Amino acid sequence: MANLIESYEIQMVEPGCSVGTGRWGALVTLPNDISAVFPYLNAVLPKASYDHENKTIIWTEPQQAYALRPCEIRIARVSDPEQARAAASELAARINKIWQDRESITPSTKQKRPPPVMEIYKLLPRTNCRQCGYATCMAYAAALSQGATTLEQCAPLLPADKDRLQKLITSV
Numbered sequence: 001m002a003n004l005i006e007s008y009e010i011q012m013v014e015p016g017c018s019v020g021t022g023r024w025g026a027l028v029t030l031p032n033d034i035s036a037v038f039p040y041l042n043a044v045l046p047k048a049s050y051d052h053e054n055k056t057i058i059w060t061e062p063q064q065a066y067a068l069r070p071c072e073i074r075i076a077r078v079s080d081p082e083q084a085r086a087a088a089s090e091l092a093a094r095i096n097k098i099w100q101d102r103e104s105i106t107p108s109t110k111q112k113r114p115p116p117v118m119e120i121y122k123l124l125p126r127t128n129c130r131q132c133g134y135a136t137c138m139a140y141a142a143a144l145s146q147g148a149t150t151l152e153q154c155a156p157l158l159p160a161d162k163d164r165l166q167k168l169i170t171s172v
C-alpha cells in the first residue's frame, strides 16, 4: 500500500512567541494534502486537539509537540536541524503506518478544541519573568493551549492555580 507521506522539506523556524528564548521548531512542508489521515490520528491520539472543519490537529508528547495542517507539519521543541530531521522522519513513519492500518481503525471526527488562551492567561502569575522559556505569560498561555509546553515550566505558578489550570487543560 502506498505511503501517504513520501517526501517533504524541512526548515528550522523560531516561533514568533519565543524569539530570543533559544526555542526552535521545525516547519515540514508537504507536496500533498495529508488531511485524510487526521480522523485516524484523532482516533488513536485521545489527547489531540482536532478541528475537523478547519483540518487541523495538534498534540503534545514528552519530547515534542505537533501541529498538522493539510500540507504542513510544525514540530515544536527541536534544538537543531539533526533533531528536526529525526523528529520529522519518525512522525512521517508513524503517520504512514496509521494510514496503512486505517481499515482497522475507526476514524473519529469528534471536535476537540484547545482551551481558550485568555482563560489560561488569567490563572498565570502574569509577571513575564521568562522562567518558562517564553518571552511573555501570554506566549506561554498560547503554548499551553496548544499542548506545546507543560505546567511544570512555570515555576512561580501557585499550587491552587496549577490545579485549576490542570482541570482547564484536561477538560477539552
Ligand code: SF4
Pocket: 124, 125, 126, 127, 128, 129, 130, 131, 132, 133, 134, 135, 136, 137, 140, 141, 153, 154, 155, 156, 157
Ligand atoms: S514562568 Fe510563569 S510567570 Fe514567568 S513568564 Fe512564564 S508563564 Fe509567566
